[in-house]
Amino acid sequence: MTGAITSRALALLFWITAAVIYLPIGVMAVFSFSAARYQILPIPAYTTEWYMRVFTDGQYSAGFLNSVLLAGAVSLAATLIGFACAYSLVNARFPGKTAFTLLVLAPLAVPLLLVGIALRIWTTMLGLQPSLPLAGVGQVLYVLPLAVLNLRNRIAQLPKSHEEAAWALGASRLRAIVDVILPACRASLLATFILCFTFAFDEFVIAYFLTNFSVTLPIKIWTTLVTGFDPTINALGTMVFAFSLMLGVTAQWLLMRKDR
C-alpha cells in the first residue's frame, strides 16, 4: 500500500531517529570506561575504576539500597491497591464511576512537579515531617494508573463463567477472587509489579520534595550532577540504564505472553 521508495525513506527516518535516541547512552557507556576524569577524546586509557567506585562509595550504595526498598514497597502497595480497584471497576456498579476512573488516571496527565509541590505544601500544612515513607505514599499514586490500567485489561478478559462456577459451588465472593481471579492474573500481577518498580526506582521529583535527609539513588545522581561532575556517574548511569531496560523488557514480555 506504500511505494517501495517511500517505504525505504520511512525506514531510514525511523533508524536515524533511533540512532539519535541511543547515541548519548552509547557515548556515556564508552566514557564510563575512560581513565580520564573529564570527557576528552581520544580516550587515553581504559579502566573499570568508576564501576568499582560505585560499589565502594558508601553514598551510592546507601542510595541504591534506599531506592530498592522504597520502590519495592511502593510497587507492592500499588499492585495490591490497583488490583482491588481494577476488580471493582470491572465488576461493580457505583455512582460516579467515570469520575473516579478519571481521578485514578489523572496523575498521568499532571506534571510531576505539580504533584511534588502540592504534596510538599499539603504535608507541611498537616505538620508531617518529610521522610522516605511519605515520599513512598506520593510515589504510589504516581504509579497507580499503570497498575490499574494493566490489571483492569486483564480482569476484563477473564471469562465470567469461571468466577460464577466458584460461586455456584458455594465460594464466597472474596474466596472466588483469591482462588480463581488471582491465579489467572499471576503474570499480569508480576508484570505490573515490575513495571511499577521500574518507574518508582527512577522517580526523582516526588522523592526530592518529600524527603530531607534520606537519599535515594536518583536524588544522589541529581545532587552530584548539579554540584559538580564526577565520572562515577557515567558508570552508574550505564548500570541504571541496563537495569531499567532489563526490568522493562521482562515486564512487557510477561504482559504479552499472557495474551496468548
Add this chain to the structure above:
Amino acid sequence: MSRPPVANLWHGILPALVLMAGFFLLPILYTLGLSLTAEGTSGLTLANYRTFAAEATLTDALLRSLILALSVVTIATLLAWPMAWYLAFCVTERRRVPLLFVLVAPFWTSFTIRAFSWQMVLADSGIVGAGLRNLIGSDVSLGFLYSLPASIFGLTLFGIMLITLMIYSSMVTIDRRLIEANAVLGGSSWTAFREVVLPLALPGWIIGTALTFIVAFGDYAVPTLLGGGLQPVLAQVMLSVLKGTYDLPMAATLASVLVIVILLCVAPLLLLVRGTRLQS
C-alpha cells in the same frame, strides 16, 4: 447473568479513593487555594497573580516554557506521523513489536540520566564539538548546550517516542481493507492518508500531543541540565522559590499558573477528541 452471592463489590475502590483524595486531589486544590492568599491580608486576594504579571523574570519564564512546549509538540508531531505510518503499514506484523521496543526502551530509564548523557554529546568539548574540530581543524564554539534550543531538542526526542506510539496504536486498529479499497479505486497513498488514516488516527495524535505538552511544559530536569540556569523556565523558577525563599503562596501561584495554562492548551484538544468520536 447469574447473581453474585454478595452485593455489588464496589469496596475495592476504597483504598485508591482514600489515597487519591487525601494525597492528590486535596493537596492540589489546597495549593490552588493557597495562591489566592497573601501574608498580612485576610480573605481571598489576587495579589500574588498581580505580582506575577508585574515581574518580568516570571512572565519571561512563562513565555519560555510556552515556546519550549509548543516547539517540542510541533517538531515531534512532524516526525511522529511518518514514523507511525512506517510501523503500522510498512513492516510485517512479526517485526512490529521488536521495532516498538527499540523506540520505547530508552525511555524506561531515568529522565535525569538521559538528559545528562546529552551533555557529553552537545557540550563544546563533547562528541559533536570534537567531530567538528577534526573536520575544520580549529576550535569551534557551538554554544548549543545551556540554551533553550538544547532543551527543545532533549524533550522533542521524548515527544517523538510518545506521539509515535499513540498514533501507531490508533493506526493498527484501522481496517486494512479500507486502504486497499482506496488503492483499487485508483487513490494514491496520499488520499489514503487524508481520507482514511488521518481521521481515524487523530484521537491517538491528540492524546500523545496533550501528554507531551504537559511533560514539556512542566519538566524541570531537561531545562536544568540542557537549558542551563541563566534563562529559566517556569518550573525552574518555581523550584527556586520553593527551596530558596520558601514563599509558599508564591510557589503555589506559579503552580496554579502552570495548571491554568495546561488546561487552556489541552482542553480544546480533548474536546476535539470527543468531536472526532462523535463523527465516527
